[in-house]
Amino acid sequence: MKFTMANLPGFTFFLVFFLALLFHTHGTYSSDRSSNQVALFIFGDSFLDAGNNNYINTTTLDQANFWPYGITYFNFPTGRFSDGRLVSDFIAEYANLPLIPPFMEPGNIQYNSGVNFASGGAGALVETFQGSVISLETQAINFNKVVTRLRDKLGSSEAENLISTAVYMFSIGTNDYLSPFLTASDFLNFPSHSEYVGTVIGNLSSIIQRIYNGGARKFVFMNVPPLGSLPGTKIIQSERNDSYLHELSSLATLHNKALSMILLQLEKQLKDFKYSLYDFNADVTQMMNQPLKYGLKEGKSACCGWGAFRGKYNCGGKRGDKRFELCEKPNEYLYWDSYHLTESAYKQIAFRMWNYRRSNSHTLGPYTIRNLFQAS
Ligand SMILES: *[C@@H]1O[C@H](CO)[C@@H](O)[C@H](O)[C@H]1NC(C)=O
Ligand SMILES: *[C@@H]1O[C@H](CO)[C@@H](O)[C@H](O)[C@H]1NC(C)=O
Ligand SMILES: *[C@@H]1O[C@H](CO)[C@@H](O)[C@H](O)[C@H]1NC(C)=O
Secondary structure, X not given: OEEOOOOHHHHHHHHHHHHHHHHHHHHHOOOOOOOOOOOEEXXXXXXXXXXXXXXXXXXXXXXXXXXXXOOOOOOOXXXXXXXXXXXXXXXXXXXXXXXXXXXOOOOOOOOOOOOEOOOOOOOOOXXXXXXXXOOHHHHHHHHHXXXXXXXXXXXXXXXXXXXXXOEEEEEOOHHHHHHHHXXXXXXXXXXXXXXXXXXXXXXXXXXXXXXHHOOOOEEEEEOOXXXXXXXXXXXXXXXXXXXXXXXXHXXXXXXXXXXXXXXXXXXXXXXXXXXXXXXHHHHHHXXXXXXXXXXOOEEEEEOEEEOHHHOEOOOOOOEOEOOEEEOOOHHHEEEOOOOOEOHHHHHHHHHHHHOOOHHHOOEOOOOOHHHHXXXX
C-alpha cells in the first residue's frame, strides 16, 4: 500500500475518536485512589511518551499524533510512537492501573494512578534535541510540581505514602547518542566515547537522585536498544561511512554497562533505593535475529516508512517527504517505524518484564517490576 497526502475522511474519523477519548479519560480518572493502589510515574523518551509532545511547540519529527500511528489499538493517533500501546501501558494494566495520563494533557488530571512525563526525542542531556522536547531535567521539575499538588490535595502523609510506594519507570539515553549521530558531520571525531557516556550517565544519575529526593524509592529502567541496528540508522549506512553504525552500537553497549554500574552504586548510596533494570537491548536483539521464535515474521524492516528497511523516518508522510509504505499486518513486525516497536513487540516485552523467569530473563536488577509493585 502507498499513501500520499492525508486522507481527509479518514482523518475526520480519527478526530472524532480523539474527542471521544478525551471525554472518556476524564470519566476514567475521576475515581478516588484505593488505599492499596501503587501508582506508576513514567519518564524518558518516545519509547514511553503517551502524548506529551502533542502539547509542546515542536515539529512532526518529535510527534506521532497523526495517522497511521495508533491504528492497531486506539483507532486514532494518541501521540504514542507505535501502532498501539506501549510497554508502560501494558505494565499499568498488569498493575491494575488505568492508562497513565500525560502530564501535558490539558484539563484537571487526577494524579492518583501516576503521571506520564516522557517526551519523544528527550535525552538525559539538556542539549539533546534542545527546544523540541521536554528534557529529563524538566520532566523532574514537572514531577516536583505534581508532588506539591498531591500534598495540597491529599495532605502530606497520604501524598508521601503515594509517592514512596509508587514505581518510577524510565527509558532514556537513546536520543543522547542519536542526536549527535544524526546531526554532527564529525561523529567519528567525537571527543571520547567514554567521556561522553560519562556525561550522559552523570546527568541521569543526578536526575534520579533529584527524583529520589522528591520521595521516590522504586525505580525501573529500560536500557538503550542496539542503536546501530535500527531501520532508521541502518538506512544511513548506505549514505555514510560504515564505521558510524559500529560506533553507535558500541556507544549503546558502553552506556548500558555504565548504567548497570551506576544503579549498583545508587543502591549502596541511597537508603531504601530499589531498582529493576530491564535489558531492552538484549531483548530487541534476540527478537530481531529470531523473529519467528517470538511469533513475528519480520525483525529487520519497519512496518511503516520508506526505502531500505523502511528506515526513512517518514511514517505518516508528515516529516518532509510524503511518500511512505505501510505494511498490512503490523503485528507480524518488530519495528513499527524506523525507530520504534509495534504494539505486539511491546506487549511481549511487558509480559517478560512482569513474568520473570530466571531461564529467559532480561531482568538485571535484584528486583522484578512485579516485586516493586508488590513491595510496600
Ligand atoms: C514555536 O517555535 C518556533 C520555532 O522555534 C517559534 O518561531 C514560535 O514562535 C514558537 N511558537 C510558540 C507559540 O511559542
Ligand atoms: C551534565 O551535562 C553537562 C552537559 O550538558 C555537563 O557539562 C555536565 O558535566 C554533566 N553533569 C554531570 C554530573 O555529569
Ligand atoms: C571510514 O572512517 C574511518 C575512520 O575515520 C576511516 O578510517 C575509513 O577510511 C573510512 N572509510 C571510508 C570508506 O570512507
